[in-house]
Amino acid sequence: MADQRSEDRDTAASPAALALRWEEPPEGPVLVILDQTRLPAEEVELVCTDVPVLVEAIRSLAVRGAPLLGIAGAYGVALAAARGFDVDEAAESLAHARPTAVNLGYGVRRAAAAYHAAAKAGADAQGAAAAALAEARALHREDAEASERMAAHGLALLDELLPAGGYRLLTHCNTGALVSGGGGTALAVAAAVHRVGQLRRLWVDETRPLLQGARLTAYEAGRAGMAYTLLTDNAAGSLFAAGEVDAVLIGADRIAADGSVANKVGSYPLAVLARYHHVPFVVVAPTSTVDLGTADGASIEIEQRPGHEVTDITVPYAPAAGAQAGTGIPVAPLGTQAYNPAFDVTPPELVTALVTEAGVVSPVTGDGIAELCARSRSG
Ligand code: MRU
Numbered sequence: 001m002a003d004q005r006s007e008d009r010d011t012a013a014s015p016a017a018l019a020l021r022w023e024e025p026p027e028g029p030v031l032v033i034l035d036q037t038r039l040p041a042e043e044v045e046l047v048c049t050d051v052p053v054l055v056e057a058i059r060s061l062a063v064r065g066a067p068l069l070g071i072a073g074a075y076g077v078a079l080a081a082a083r084g085f086d087v088d089e090a091a092e093s094l095a096h097a098r099p100t101a102v103n104l105g106y107g108v109r110r111a112a113a114a115y116h117a118a119a120k121a122g123a124d125a126q127g128a129a130a131a132a133l134a135e136a137r138a139l140h141r142e143d144a145e146a147s148e149r150m151a152a153h154g155l156a157l158l159d160e161l162l163p164a165g166g167y168r169l170l171t172h173c174n175t176g177a178l179v180s181g182g183g184g185t186a187l188a189v190a191a192a193v194h195r196v197g198q199l200r201r202l203w204v205d206e207t208r209p210l211l212q213g214a215r216l217t218a219y220e221a222g223r224a225g226m227a228y229t230l231l232t233d234n235a236a237g238s239l240f241a242a243g244e245v246d247a248v249l250i251g252a253d254r255i256a257a258d259g260s261v262a263n264k265v266g267s268y269p270l271a272v273l274a275r276y277h278h279v280p281f282v283v284v285a286p287t288s289t290v291d292l293g294t295a296d297g298a299s300i301e302i303e304q305r306p307g308h309e310v311t312d313i314t315v316p317y318a319p320a321a322g323a324q325a326g327t328g329i330p331v332a333p334l335g336t337q338a339y340n341p342a343f344d345v346t347p348p349e350l351v352t353a354l355v356t357e358a359g360v361v362s363p364v365t366g367d368g369i370a371e372l373c374a375r376s377r378s379g
Contacts, residue, residue, distance in 0.1 A: 019068055019178050022075055022133070029082045029133075031075045035062045036178060040219040051080050051090040058097040058104070061210060065179020066253045066289055067143050069098065070107030074136035077111035081129035087115055099301045100262055100343050101253040102291040111135045140181040146286040146357035147182030154189030154284055154355045155196065157362075158247060161280050161352070166200035167193055168246045170236065173207045173264035174216035175251035175284070185284040186249040187220060189355065194226045202228040203245060205236060207264060209309045209340065233266050240277040248274050252285035259348030259364040260297030261285075265341050271350035280352040283364075287356045287376045290369060297345035307338030 020033045031048045037060060038044045046062055048054045054076045057063050063072045073094045080090030091112040095105045111132045118131035158167055169190050176187030183191055193199045202221055207213035214230055221228040231239065239245055248270050254262040261267070261283050274281040294300055308314070312328025332338075353362035354369070358376035361368040 019180070020063060020072060020075070022078070022136070029079060031072070031079050033057055033063045033072070034178070036064055036216060037062050039178075039215055048076075048079065050083065051076055051085060051093060054079070055093050055097045058094070064212075065174060065184075066101040066103040066251065067146075067181070067185070067286060068179045069101045070103030070288060071136065071140050071143060071181055072107070073097075073104045074107035074111035074132075074139045077108055077115065078129065078133040078136045081115050081125075081132045084125065087112060087132070098303055100303045101289075102294075103253075103286075103288050106288050107136070107139055110139060143180055143286065143288075144182030146288075147180050147184055147188045149357040150185055150284050150286065150355055151183060151188040151192040153357075153360055154186075154249070154282065155192040157282065157353055157355060157360055158189070158193060158198075158280075162246050164198075166198050168201040168203065168244055169193065169199065170203040170205070170239070170245045170248045170270070171217060172205040172213060172233075172248075172250050172267055172270060174212040174220070175249075176217065176220040178216050178220060179251070185251040185286070186282075187217060189249055189282075189284050190221075190226065191224055194224060199226055200246075201244075202226050203236075203239060204228050204230045205233050205266065205270075206230060207266065208233055209305075210314075212264065236270060237273055240273045240279065243277075245274075245277070245279050247280045247282060249282050249284060252283050252289050253343055254294065254300050255283070255285060255290045255354070255369070256294040256296050256300055257290075257292045257369065258296045258366045259351065259354070259361075259369050260300065261346045261348070261351060261354075262297070262300045262302065262343045263346065265344045268344040268346045268350075271346040274352075275350050281346075281350060282353050282355060283346075283351050284355040287358050287373055290356075290373055292370065292373060297347060300343075300345055302344070303342040305340045305342050307336075307340055310338035310340050311336050 033046045035044045035046050076094045091108050095108040114135035115128045115132040119128040176184035204217045205213045252261045252263045271281045311332040314328040348364040351364045354364050
């Protein structure tokens with residue numbers, strides 16, 4: 001069951017809310033999620049007491065972004081274990097809630113493996129549940145640490161690639177603290193650039209159709225005091241042509257063994273633009289986003305989302321007068337079919353560098369990625 005906690009906060013002044021946290025009130029453990037569909041207007045928390053609610057929160061993008069999906073999936077397994085639900089059934093439904101971000105299955109598998117290992121070693125149900133929770137917490141911590149290291153590596157890379165004097169960075173979708181146990185991926189790098197006084201401008205793609213850039217990246221950038229400007233996705237081309245972009249920074253949902261990068265739809269056109277205009281195109285992602293079991297870009301399953309996200313403008317947090325929150329305002333003739341892939345794939349040859357917590361791969365090749373993963377997974 002989900003409960004909702006809404007706080008009428010001064011969002012510009014309050015500290016950034018946590019994307020998710022585990023709580024143990026007397027009624028039993030819960031996973032509390034900041035409902036990202038309601039941002040930036042409202043900070044509403046969803047209190048998940050069971051797995052189906054969490055699965056729905058993942059599908060509806062209340063909780064989203066690759067690293068955070070992994071953390072949420074791991075806590076979901078811990079929740080099922082702590083509340084006495086069937087752990088394997090819970091793991092199965094969580095892992096398949098969304099298909100593209102590899103971190104989701106990774107987090108779910110880690111917590112489920114910890115649960116089963118403890119049970120096999122003789123732990124009772126409570127002990128096995130505690131093992132699943134400890135694993136979820138470990139993943140949460142690791143992700144926060146990975147954010148810091150990616151930010152440091154990314155900043156050093158930009159200093160190497162770009163002339164001094166301040167950088168104008170373009171980003172797509174949302175890749176900050178809202179998708180992570182720490183500062184995030186691409187946006188964590190932009191924040192590091194900002195902290196050393198080198199951010200001239202953060203260009204924020206609005207990210208149609210669900211507006212993660214306009215709603216979430218602008219929310220995070222504003223709180224951090226970054227100089228940011230929002231643009232429609234279609235305006236990126238003229239911005240490059242005007243020489244206003246020094247580098248593109250994006251995250252990733254899955255990186256195949258050959259270095260192909262699946263990320264929010266609209267990333268691939270940016271990579272093409274960046275190559276044409278000789279601008280570095282940098283992907284920032286933890287090694288948990290690399291999937292050596294997926295050979296190439298064509299093998300990555302791309303989530304197809306419902307057409308109404310395109311045919312209707314849905315503003316879940318600020319419904320039109322008289323409308324229900326979450327209902328859309330139609331902008332296309334009734335019955336219009338829509339093409340709505342949530343992600344696209346950028347081939348490795350268009351990626352200047354991949355920044356991970358374990359270091360930077362450039363050029364991005366299958367061998368370079370395999371070597372990085374071997375190094376990070378052995379240590
Ligand atoms: O559909 P979403 O909002 O979950 O998509 C998120 C993205 O595409 C992010 O860019 C990606 O997860 C990388 S964030 C670390």
